[in-house]
Amino acid sequence: MLIKVRKPWELREQDVTSQQLYVNRRQVIAGLGIAGAAAALPVSALAGAFDGAIKTDWGKDELPTSLKDITSYNNFYEFGTDKGDPKKYAHKLTTDPWSIKISGECAKPGTYALEDILKGQDVEERIYRLRCVEAWSMVVPWNGIQLSEILKKFEPTSKAKYVSFKTLYRPKEMWGQRRNFIDWPYEEGLRMDEAMHPLTMAAIGIYGDTIPNQNGAPIRLVVPWKYGFKSIKSIVEIEFTEKEPRTSWNIRLPREYGFYANVNPTVDHPRWSQAKERRIGDFFRTPTKMFNGYASEVASLYDGMDLRSFY
């Protein structure tokens, strides 16, 4: 007999969660009494854009951070450097229409409307840990698409060894860009095998709804085994390159932030320890895991590399 071993990211059959279950969960999130609220509100009033998202096994045993914390404690320096700034100012960002310029080593370069890029893709729910380099963390139920499914549409050539991403530059809506805190626009990059890894995601939703602006609307990267700064928000450019691309934090503080930025509790930041982290909402700190707990999936990507010098 042939028994198919399911990888954690593969879909569970019959696991498109019923609308009712989601409604209940959303009421729990909102702190409403389930019975009372269900009677008072029609299903449609609570239904989110991605309530039908395909559930995956990723993070099924994790306790997600509250929607309130996920959307009010943010790093998005285009809107200011305080954790509360993105929530305060990101509503100014226009996310529709939105297009992404695709360039570099691929057969299908061009500028594509976001709807065309997303057309025909199944939206999944994946619950991932997010570990910021500043030693705090969250657990986020993302809705989105495996990044490889998007990238392969543009047919990267064999010369494409890396892929680089840029955030929107629009200082009229993003007041933080009027200061030279970073050499705008924010840029990030991955090695091609990292970008095509099944864990890497393009997120367009959180908790079953459209992704809030402060979390990187309308589309952002999620690379759960790397420090949060690699997961670039509000993407408008994707370029396939032969050489390792520039990255904003490496340009700003090269001795503190490398290209790889894999979560590693044994390599301290020059100014603080990375051994532990504080999960937002928790009081005590917990030990940080190698590759943020995703070592069995991704460690082999770095075989033969010295993880202390490729920080």
Ligand SMILES: Nc1nc2c(c(=O)[nH]1)N[C@H]1C(S)=C(S)[C@@H](COP(=O)(O)O)O[C@H]1N2
């Ligand atoms: N464009 C852009 N992307 C960004 C950032 C930013 O300042 N600008 N901050 C990064 C950092 S440091 C982290 S920890 C995560 C935070 O994502 P969250 O606010 O959704 O939790 O976004 C990353 N992506």
Ligand SMILES: [Mo]
């Ligand atoms: Mo971060």
